[in-house]
Amino acid sequence: MANDRHYSPVDRLLLQADMALRTLLPFSGQPSRPSPAIVEPEAELDSKQTRHIAGLMRINHTGEVCAQALYQGQALTAKLPKVRAAMEHAADEEVDHLAWCEQRIRQLNSHPSVLNPLFYGLSFGVGAVAGLVSDRVSLGFVAATEDQVVKHLDEHLQQIPEEDGKSRAILEQMRNDEQEHANSALNAGGARFPAPVKLGMTMLSKVMTKTAYRI
Ligand SMILES: [Fe+2]
Ligand SMILES: [Fe+2]
Numbered sequence: 001m002a003n004d005r006h007y008s009p010v011d012r013l014l015l016q017a018d019m020a021l022r023t024l025l026p027f028s029g030q031p032s033r034p035s036p037a038i039v040e041p042e043a044e045l046d047s048k049q050t051r052h053i054a055g056l057m058r059i060n061h062t063g064e065v066c067a068q069a070l071y072q073g074q075a076l077t078a079k080l081p082k083v084r085a086a087m088e089h090a091a092d093e094e095v096d097h098l099a100w101c102e103q104r105i106r107q108l109n110s111h112p113s114v115l116n117p118l119f120y121g122l123s124f125g126v127g128a129v130a131g132l133v134s135d136r137v138s139l140g141f142v143a144a145t146e147d148q149v150v151k152h153l154d155e156h157l158q159q160i161p162e163e164d165g166k167s168r169a170i171l172e173q174m175r176n177d178e179q180e181h182a183n184s185a186l187n188a189g190g191a192r193f194p195a196p197v198k199l200g201m202t203m204l205s206k207v208m209t210k211t212a213y214r215i
Contacts, residue, residue: 013132020124021070023098024117032092036173038167040165043109053167054110055213056156060171062113062212063102063149066123067094068144073127074138084133086188087142090181098176100170107166114152140191144198146182148205150175 007015022028045053071091074082102112113119130138153175160167186192194202 007128012076013070016076019072020120021069023065024120026102026112029099029102030096032154033096034102035100036101036169037166039102040169042166043161043163045161045164049161049164050108051110053160053164054105054107054108055106057101057108057170058110058113059152059209059212060156060174061098061105062116062119062208063152064094064098064101065112065116066119066208067091067145067149068125069120069123070099070142072131073124074131074142076196077128077131078138079131083139083188086139086184090142090177090184093181097170097174097202099173104167104170112215114215119208119212136189139185139188141190143182143190144179144186144193144201146185147198148201149178150182152205152209153178179197 026190068091071087071094075091078084078087106114126141128140130141151183153171157171157175160171162168
């Protein structure tokens with residue numbers, strides 16, 4: 001992104017609104033890499049399996065909505081341009097994840113979570129506040145969040161049947177990317193959060209996963 005000093009507050013507000021809409025409106029994210037699922041054949045899944053996998057992919061999609069919001073909230077308030085640059089690559093990859101998950105959810109005849117605007121707002125707020133506290137804290141949040149996402153992805157990969165190569169290919173690529181995002185946030189100076197903070201984040205993410213699985 002160009003130097004933000006050229007943007008007026010109104011410009012920045014409009015840019016944020018544009019990003020939010022691009023995250024929340026169906027089919028609006030343009031992935032820069034094709035989905036790893038396209039080379040995999042569609043599996044024969046029964047309706048119970050299909051519903052379960054769609055629920056898991058809905059959780060992952062909502063997780064990506066949260067990631068977008070976190071990065072955008074953080075970019076709004078981060079003090080050092082260096083931090084924004086460090087996280088821009090990660091934020092681009094999150095756009096891919098978002099689009100891949102949405103494509104897969106539609107292939108499974110389902111829809112993204114209706115709660116996404118709510119989770120977007122909450123995560124944007126967390127990102128913006130963390131960015132206000134310090135760049136170290138805000139990068140620490142990214143690292144802790146990405147760690148959490150890797151854990152979810154591992155759990156989901158255990159639950160998704162081997163024959164569903166499409167869903168698995170997406171989650172495996174996402175897992176690699178998220179691990180790198182966590183590492184680059186720590187390398188850019190992110191704080192390692194103490195266990196109680198991580199526990200609080202785990203509890204919040206439980207609320208997200210329980211609800212997004214269903215609606
Ligand atoms: Fe992601
Ligand atoms: Fe990520």
